[in-house]
Amino acid sequence: MIVTIDGVAASGKSSVAGGVARALGMPYVSSGLLYRAATLLALEAGTDLGDAPALLQLLERSPLRLEPLPEGNAVFLAGPQGERDLTADAHTGEVDAGVSALAQLPELRGWVNARLRALTPPFVAEGRDMGTAVFPGASAKFFLTASPRVRALRRVKERLDDVDAVEAALIARDAKDRQQSQPAADAHRIDTSELDLPGVIAAVLAELERSGLKPPRQAVSDLS
Numbered sequence: 001m002i003v004t005i006d007g008v009a010a011s012g013k014s015s016v017a018g019g020v021a022r023a024l025g026m027p028y029v030s031s032g033l034l035y036r037a038a039t040l041l042a043l044e045a046g047t048d049l050g051d052a053p054a055l056l057q058l059l060e061r062s063p064l065r066l067e068p069l070p071e072g073n074a075v076f077l078a079g080p081q082g083e084r085d086l087t088a089d090a091h092t093g094e095v096d097a098g099v100s101a102l103a104q105l106p107e108l109r110g111w112v113n114a115r116l117r118a119l120t121p122p123f124v125a126e127g128r129d130m131g132t133a134v135f136p137g138a139s140a141k142f143f144l145t146a147s148p149r150v151r152a153l154r155r156v157k158e159r160l161d162d163v164d165a166v167e168a169a170l171i172a173r174d175a176k177d178r179q180q181s182q183p184a185a186d187a188h189r190i191d192t193s194e195l196d197l198p199g200v201i202a203a204v205l206a207e208l209e210r211s212g213l214k215p216p217r218q219a220v221s222d223l224s
């Protein structure tokens with residue numbers, strides 16, 4: 001079984017995917033982390049984020065390993081001294097600002113998608129186009145939104161920053177990612193602006209129960 005959770009930037013995709021994956025007892029897969037890791041390597045190497053052949057060459061000589069665990073995803077680069085964990089460095093403002101340029105390139109989308117499709121289900125996949133381009137036959141699809149202000153307020157709790165600047169950066173990233181961020185026609189849309197994280201996870205799990213993809217939680221009265 002593959003469950004897809006797509007949505008706009010900082011809408012809660014990875015937090016919700018993690019909670020749903022833990023409840024289902026399966027891993028979740030962060031597609032954005034692969035785009036982020038590729039962008040980080042390019043920034044460090046001074047490779048132009050719009051130069052597809054140079055980026056693919058860089059990735060060919062930079063063996064990346066995505067670790068998709070229910071409690072969080074990590075990405076590692078193999079090297080002569082062992083593996084380097086790129087995960088934290090892939091979540092900086094610099095990577096946020098550059099990643100959409102690389103993600104526009106069809107060659108780079110092909111590189112990411114091949115890695116995702118090579119994974120063995122079951123898993124929850126989160127990103128922008130998991131339910132449309134990558135796993136169109138997924139068992140259930142969700143698309144998360146929230147107002148830019150709400151998303152910015154949530155993000156500044158993680159990374160201390162100016163809320164207006166964060167909001168502007170999120171709106172700019174949404175605009176650059178618009179092409180690959182269209183909800184699948186059969187996706188369940190959830191506006192999370194007024195919901196807390198457990199509330200969003202519960203809404204997804206309720207839909208999975210409703211459609212028979214998850215056994216219902218045992219009612220307290222059934223436990224005696």
Ligand SMILES: Nc1ncnc2c1ncn2[C@@H]1O[C@H](COP(=O)(O)OP(=O)(O)OP(=O)(O)O)[C@@H](O)[C@H]1O
Nearest residue numbers: 009010011012013014015154158192195196197200
């Ligand atoms: N419904 C919610 N209520 C309150 N906080 C939330 C909610 N959903 C997510 N958050 C918080 O918002 C922040 C962004 O969430 P998360 O990183 O999961 O989003 P994302 O869509 O994966 O982000 P990005 O697109 O940048 O990778 C986190 O601090 C998370 O804990």
Ligand SMILES: Nc1ccn([C@@H]2O[C@H](COP(=O)(O)O)[C@@H](O)[C@H]2O)c(=O)n1
Nearest residue numbers: 031032035099100103127128129177180
């Ligand atoms: N399916 C996807 C996932 C991500 N992207 C691009 O990567 C950026 C970072 O993703 P996050 O989920 O970590 O925010 C995102 O801004 C997109 O440019 C993508 O194109 N498709």
